[in-house]
Amino acid sequence: MTCSDSQVHIPQHTPSWIRLALAAVCVAALAGVLAVGRLRPDAESLAGRPTGTRRNAACRECHPAVGDEWQRSFHSKSWSDPNVQAAFEHFGHDRKCESCHAPQSVFQTGLTNEVALRNEERESGVDCLSCHELADGRVAARRTLPDAPCRPLATPELAGSQACAPCHVAIYDDWQQSAYARSGKTCQSCHQPAVAQRAGGASHLYPGGHDDAWVRSGAEMSCRQQGAELIVQVRNHATGHNYPGERHNRVLLVQVIQRQTDGTITLAQQAVIKDITPFRGESSADRIRPGEVFQAVFPVVDPPVAAEVQLLYKRFPWHRDEEALTVHRQLLELQ
Numbered sequence: 193m194t195c196s197d198s199q200v201h202i203p204q205h206t207p208s209w210i211r212l213a214l215a216a217v218c219v220a221a222l223a224g225v226l227a228v229g230r231l232r233p234d235a236e237s238l239a240g241r242p243t244g245t246r247r248n249a250a251c252r253e254c255h256p257a258v259g260d261e262w263q264r265s266f267h268s269k270s271w272s273d274p275n276v277q278a279a280f281e282h283f284g285h286d287r288k289c290e291s292c293h294a295p296q297s298v299f300q301t302g303l304t305n306e307v308a309l310r311n312e313e314r315e316s317g318v319d320c321l322s323c324h325e326l327a328d329g330r331v332a333a334r335r336t337l338p339d340a341p342c343r344p345l346a347t348p349e350l351a352g353s354q355a356c357a358p359c360h361v362a363i364y365d366d367w368q369q370s371a372y373a374r375s376g377k378t379c380q381s382c383h384q385p386a387v388a389q390r391a392g393g394a395s396h397l398y399p400g401g402h403d404d405a406w407v408r409s410g411a412e413m414s415c416r417q418q419g420a421e422l423i424v425q426v427r428n429h430a431t432g433h434n435y436p437g438e439r440h441n442r443v444l445l446v447q448v449i450q451r452q453t454d455g456t457i458t459l460a461q462q463a464v465i466k467d468i469t470p471f472r473g474e475s476s477a478d479r480i481r482p483g484e485v486f487q488a489v490f491p492v493v494d495p496p497v498a499a500e501v502q503l504l505y506k507r508f509p510w511h512r513d514e515e516a517l518t519v520h521r522q523l524l525e526l527q
């Protein structure tokens with residue numbers, strides 16, 4: 193038995209020291225030292241919330257379409273994903289490390305504060321409550337709907353980039369320094385497009401680095417010969433923050449192979465835009481800022497040759513070149 197599947201429910205509006213005390217009681221009960229009576233769920237608690245559990249499953253029961261999108265998104269996998277668990281293992285399951293991957297509600301800890309690891313239902317990762325639960329147990333929404341069972345309360349911060357900032361710290365900083373922030377183009381305006389099937393719907397799929405089409409849409413590549421040189425430019429023309437967005441795992445490089453008509457390779461060379469040693473820190477300077485261009489210059493060797501230029505993207509630094517996603521590919525004849 194664990195505390196989360198016992199009948200103990202700790203009301204959310206209880207002062208934190210009482211919650212701590214209750215948690216201690218829970219631990220004591222687990223140890224069999226003390227038998228606690230059943231605590232009653234607070235009267236205000238959501239309709240249908242089973243005692244002693246969080247409400248994520250309940251949210252999904254009443255909002256099945258949003259629930260399906262969330263299930264397909266990486267927010268639902270942010271704890272259970274094997275790559276994440278392997279990384280946690282490497283860092284000795286540091287709570288600070290794990291916090292954003294199974295957090296308490298960002299509204300409860302505050303949008304400008306660090307998020308806190310929660311003790312229950314970690315396998316649901318970044319779930320409905322992580323983003324929607326307000327300190328008083330109501331749900332953050334665009335509109336106040338007094339008659340809806342979950343008691344939505346109009347919360348303007350939910351629709352702004354600051355709702356993503358507690359967890360996406362670096363990307364938020366990148367975004368804030370960009371023209372997108374100045375023109376009011378929020379994270380949600382790109383990552384949560386309207387859903388036609390739901391009136392007022394906003395997608396919860398959150399496509400990003402795991403979505404090939406999104407990675408392709410974020411940057412464009414152009415190539416040209418100038419004398420004895422091949423110039424390759426990669427422009428971040430459509431990503432609202434540095435490209436690639438994630439700092440600790442993604443690798444991005446330009447690869448050029450030049451071949452003569454008989455197939456002889458005269459040049460095989462790579463220019464690294466962003467590389468990373470597994471599990472090490474990395475500066476964001478070498479990702480491409482919004483609107484900016486990365487330029488690589490290659491020699492043209494023994495022309496005429498056919499050049500194959502590829503922009504390669506790896507989700508994890510240990511992936512081999514053959515496993516990389518070809519973001520863009522161009523063939524050109526060099527004289």
Ligand code: HEC
Nearest residue numbers: 247250251254320324331332333334335340341342344392
């Ligand atoms: C018992 C059913 C039920 C449960 C459980 C429930 N909701 Fe709702 N929710 C509704 C209904 C009904 C509405 C009103 C829909 C409408 O009028 O368009 C609503 C509205 C909302 C809205 C506002 C939508 C808008 O148009 O602005 C949000 C956000 C929301 N719910 C989130 C949640 C979250 C998060 C949870 C879990 C904590 C949850 N709901 C649990 C039934 C439920």
Ligand code: HEC
Nearest residue numbers: 266269270292293295355356359379383398399400401402
């Ligand atoms: C409570 C923490 C938290 C909040 C708030 C949050 N995210 Fe995330 N998000 C995460 C974590 C953790 C991941 C990584 C999941 C994984 O890959 O395991 C993630 C992943 C993503 C991804 C990447 C998916 C992919 O394919 O790699 C996108 C896009 C994203 N979030 C967008 C947003 C946006 C937009 C907001 C604000 C509306 C937001 N997130 C709010 C924690 C959060």
Ligand code: HEC
Nearest residue numbers: 275276279280283288289290292358359360361363438439
């Ligand atoms: C401040 C919140 C936060 C903390 C703390 C945090 N992460 Fe993350 N993590 C994220 C977010 C958000 C993402 C999604 C990618 C992005 O936006 O950078 C992510 C992505 C990842 C990924 C990549 C998942 C994928 O599928 O691409 C791994 C692995 C990971 N984190 C492990 C860790 C480890 C290990 C630690 C501790 C050293 C840690 N995280 C600490 C928020 C956090």
Ligand code: HEC
Nearest residue numbers: 251255258259262267318319320323350351380392393394
């Ligand atoms: C990563 C943060 C995040 C998570 C996780 C999340 N939401 Fe949302 N949700 C938002 C944001 C932000 C908006 C408002 C988007 C806007 O106004 O542009 C929103 C809007 C909504 C809406 C109103 C729009 C619509 O599409 O109907 C409902 C209902 C809703 N969420 C329910 C849920 C439920 C249920 C879950 C869990 C299955 C959930 N949300 C998980 C951030 C999140």
Ligand code: HEC
Nearest residue numbers: 356360364367378379382400401406410431432436437438
């Ligand atoms: C102008 C549109 C746009 C805006 C605004 C925007 N993004 Fe993105 N985002 C993208 C595109 C395109 C990608 C795919 C390219 C990439 O992976 O960097 C992406 C990728 C991501 C990823 C995945 C990175 C990875 O490597 O897995 C995360 C997380 C993310 N965005 C979060 C955010 C957050 C948080 C904000 C607001 C602070 C935001 N985005 C604003 C377009 C946008």
